[in-house]
Amino acid sequence: MSVIEKSAVAAPAQDDGLLRAASSPLLGGALALVAIAQQLIGHIDCDVSWFLTFAEKVLDGRTAYVEVSDPNPPAAFLSLMPAVLLARALHLRAEAVVVALVFFAAVASIGLSFHLLRLSAARSLREWMPLGNAAIFLLLVAPEIVFAEREHIALLALLPLLATLAAEEGARPSPCFARIAAGVCGGVAVTLKPHFALAVILPALAIAWRARSLRALWRVELVSAALASIALTGATLLAFPAYLSQALPLALEVYGPARDDLGHFLTHSLALAYLALMAGFLVAARGALGRAPLVALAASLGFFVAFLLQGKGWMNHAYPAMILLLFAWIFFALREAAPATGAKSALMKFLFLPALLAAPAYFGIVEQLTDREEHEGLLAAVAEVAPPHPRIATIASQLDFGHPLTRRLDGEWVGRQNALWTTALVGRLLETARPPRREALEARRSADLAALAQDIRAGRPDVVVAEDRATREWVLKRPETAAALDGYRLAKRAGDVEIWRRAE
Structure with a gap:
């Protein structure tokens, strides 16, 4: 049995009620309904609202980065352009279309990722369901007011690429076209923010280190990701040259250097929670990592470094790092048939499970469910x-x-x-x-x-x-x-x- 097979979907040795509940398709359906209800109750965040406005103004003829501007690269508003175009064609509100398209993107991302993983570890659908339900929870329920932020979209785009990297060497290979598609999706994620390249680079280096060979980096999905990110970034910069001449210098001179004070950053962001969850994971794993948790962990570290580099401490910046770290825990928790004991069991019960269940609280569940205004009244x-x-x-x-x-x-x-x-x-x-x-x-x-x-x-x-x-x-x-x-x-x-x- 391959390592990915063990680490992702090993069946329990005994009748475990909790695992049976986590394996229920009804749970997945209920979580999806909760995710839809949350978005119906609340409203999109100010960042998404602004980039919708940016996209609309560009469509109406305004010159990007001259008559309407922002320090972020063009992919930030271009990622929402399809929603604006579709909303205008259907005479719907752009906010509703954005949410719907992100739901469709999440379904496609989860579906493609699972297809790629199952090719390397053929097991029954029921044995995959705990991971599937966790994906629905972490990618659709937990985002709350981070829903449709660039970090949310980037994580959805990156997941299929991470799935291909998590497939064990020697397992049944994924079709070439699927790996190319996964790589292109990863390249799209990098165009949203250049920092996100770290979430591809670190897991790629991790599998090369595991194989003790740099040849492990010569994979069609990684080459596709690199080419896609270069081509897409180049195309957007050619289409919107004012970004290089106007917005980028301002971003480098003002926006980038204006980082939060370290003490405030640590105490008013998810940094300490992330570090505690990471420390607990390393203690529980004790270096014995399967390929899937290793890839998730390395990608999480890449996003966390991006979070630190940006230095703002905002919850949307922390979202991908926290979610991928929880995925690493999930892969690890499902790794062995034997139940965990000792320190590993304690860490799973009193650190991982509470952190997993509390994930929506990290990203504004109260604000979303109460439809709380940014400024009351x-x-x-x-x-x-x-x-x-x-x-x-x-x-x-x-x-x-x-x-x-x-x-x-x-x-x-x-x-x-x-x-x-x-x-x-x-x-x-x-x-x-x-x-x-x-x-x-x-x-x-x-x-x-x-x-x-x-x-x-x-x-x-x-x-x-x-x-x-x-x-x-x-x-x-x-x-x-x-x-x-x-x-x-x-x-x-x-x-x-x-x-x-x-x-x-």
Whole structure:
């Protein structure tokens, strides 16, 4: 019996009620229904809302990274372009179409991954069901408000490639076309963020180390992934050259270096939870890893390094690393017919199982199930003072003041950026910057503020949402934006947030 066969789907030696329940197709169906219900109850996150707006503006003729811009590469909004096109063709809301397409993508990803794994370990469908139900739970239920984020889409795209890498050498080979398709999907994942290449590189190196040969890297799926990522990235950059000339320099100069303080990062992100789960896994495994858990573990580490490199601490950045680490635990837990004993049993019962069941809590289950607003009362306050389908701009450091607010009101976003994120991040970077660097940063901040003032003058929004009084007063004291709210009056407040209405 191959290692992948043991590590992925070994049948239990005794009648285990928990495993029988985990193997039930009814559980998989119930989990799928829960996932659908969650998305019907809640709403998509501000990032997804913004990239939908970005895609719509590009389709409407705006020049990407000039008239509408973002520090992320073109694949970020292009990944949602099919949903926008389909929504317009069917006269549906783009949000609903995004969710539906991601569900279809998840089904395709899980299906192809399982097909590739089962070819290398032929066992009954029932013996595969615990892993299948876990995949439905982790990929459709657990994402919560991270659903349809780039990290979620990237993980779904990458899974078939990881499945091909997890197949044991000497097992029945997968069809070449399936391996090429898996590689291309992996290449698509890398185009979303270059950091995601680590989630391909580390598992590839892990299997080469396991084989004690670099020839193990010469696999059709890895070559396909490399070629696809290069071709797709090159094509998108040729199609949107302003990214290289406008957005990328700003991202490298401001967005990238503005990392969270280490202490705050560790205490306000999933980093410590991840490290605890990783430490427990290494203690339980004691170096005895089958190929499947090794690949999942290495890919998880790749995403975790990407999480650290980005340095923002956001839950969507942590999602792929946490999910793949849980998959590594699942492969390991199903590895042997004999029940676990001693420290291994304790770690599985008191670390892995609670971590697995709590996965939805990591990614905003409360916010999703309560349909909680990004800023409580803001939606109703803006709706009360704004005309139907309002044109909206913000004076705010974070994009969640304008998105998805604008879309939920069926309004129109005014502004080339999603927020004054450049201004906010420059303020943090100036605290430690030296004189030459300070001048460059000040120029970036001045340009950001000037762009906001120009957007408000040209776009004439019906409503301007100010993050709070202090932010609004600071912005209006700057020469670039001193007259930004001329002709506007304070119409309402929602907590600290101010809503300014254009005078008739």
